[in-house]
Amino acid sequence: MARERKRWMTGRMDGPADGQMMENWLRGSILALLGGGHGGVVPVTHKWFHLSYEKRGGHWAVITTAGSDTSSSTMEWAMAELLKNRVQLAKACDELVHVVGSKGRIEESEIVRLPYLQAVVKETLRLHPPAPLILRRAKMEMQIRGYTIPKGAKILINVWAMGRDKHIWPEPDKFMPERFLDRTIDFRGGDLELIPFGAGRRICPGMPLAIRMVHVVLASLLMHFKWRLPDEVEQNGIDMTERFGLTLVKAIPLSALVTPT
Ligand code: HEM
Numbered sequence: 001m002a003r004e005r006k007r008w009m010t011g012r013m014d015g016p017a018d019g020q021m022m023e024n025w026l027r028g029s030i031l032a033l034l035g036g037g038h039g040g041v042v043p044v045t046h047k048w049f050h051l052s053y054e055k056r057g058g059h060w061a062v063i064t065t066a067g068s069d070t071s072s073s074t075m076e077w078a079m080a081e082l083l084k085n086r087v088q089l090a091k092a093c094d095e096l097v098h099v100v101g102s103k104g105r106i107e108e109s110e111i112v113r114l115p116y117l118q119a120v121v122k123e124t125l126r127l128h129p130p131a132p133l134i135l136r137r138a139k140m141e142m143q144i145r146g147y148t149i150p151k152g153a154k155i156l157i158n159v160w161a162m163g164r165d166k167h168i169w170p171e172p173d174k175f176m177p178e179r180f181l182d183r184t185i186d187f188r189g190g191d192l193e194l195i196p197f198g199a200g201r202r203i204c205p206g207m208p209l210a211i212r213m214v215h216v217v218l219a220s221l222l223m224h225f226k227w228r229l230p231d232e233v234e235q236n237g238i239d240m241t242e243r244f245g246l247t248l249v250k251a252i253p254l255s256a257l258v259t260p261t
Contacts, residue, residue, distance in 0.1 A: 069247045070130035071210050071217075077128040078120060078218055080254045081175045083229055084238050088177055089222075091116055096223050106219045108212050114219065119177035121214055125163075125187055125196035127175065130247040132160035134198050159195055160248065168193045225258040 082089040095116040100106050111118065134157040141151045149155070164172040169179070185191045188207065189199035197204040204210070221227075229238070233255055243251035 066204075067206050067210070069249070070206075071213050073130050073247055073249045074121070074124055074128070074210075074214050075218055075221070076250055076254050078124040078214075079221065079227070079256065080238050080240065080250065081124060081127070082120065082222075083227060083254075083256060084240070085175050088120065088175065089227070091177075092120055093222055096219055100219070100223060104223065106216055106223065108216060111212070111215045111219075114215070115181060116177060117215060117219055119180040121211075121218065122180045122185075122187055122194065123175055123177040126169070126194055127163055127173075128242070128248060129159045129163060129196040130249075131196070131198075131204075132244065132248045133157065134159055134195070136202075157195075162193060162195070165193075224261060226261055228257050230255055230257060 082092060095114055096106070099110060099113050136155045136157060138149045138151055138153045138155060142149050162168065166172050185194055187194045187196050189195060189197065189203045192199060197207045197210070228234075238254065239250075239252040241251040242248050
């Protein structure tokens, strides 16, 4: 598994990353964490892989840094935007009532039937990409708009600025999930104007997991709780200032009052 991952990371594997392989790798990471100190042998889709303590440490670091902050900050931003934009909040809740109904528990398979919720997640990632800068290195010398980019130069792709470019997005600073309802644009790396997970061979390997996790958790939060803001925040508005650390997070954590429905 580690060899497969290394081959993929060093770009020695042809074609796009294989989704199943990535899923296996992630499942292996999670199982490795659960594997504890008992020899580190974990089953990954009917095969057994040996994981040393070092590798388990590496997987742990990946899940805690690349995996958890990014997803939790996306959910926090989504809730902040929805609480700031009550019409959109009502639309997302109505869709959930309509699709999931009174059974009260969302299944992963139902995400495809929730276009508005999907649009909310896309709009959140457009405005608040957890990884705002993507690092690349120029493979060859090239010319872009009269500038010479030397071979080997480090390039920072500003995903945050792309998401707020008025030439791509009308009213870029507005939270409008509706903009995605009549467009097929997606964030899986095929549409370069929206690449919160990166693109190409180095695209985020946790993307399939993150997409499911963010939709399911967000849907559950909306279905199981009534949300409102503390009086003071209601009067002064939610502070949407961003803080750039390992990931781009809310500078002031969201404060909200919830009651179970
Ligand atoms: C909303 C959630 C997430 C976002 C927006 C996100 C975004 C990104 C981005 C932009 C990159 C750089 C990709 C590139 O260079 O083209 C990346 C890399 C990575 N992500 Fe994620 N990520 C998320 C969740 C996760 C999760 C849940 C995991 C694992 C459990 C994960 C694991 C990784 C790893 C291991 C890398 C490094 C890949 C490499 O260097 O080749 N990410 N992520």
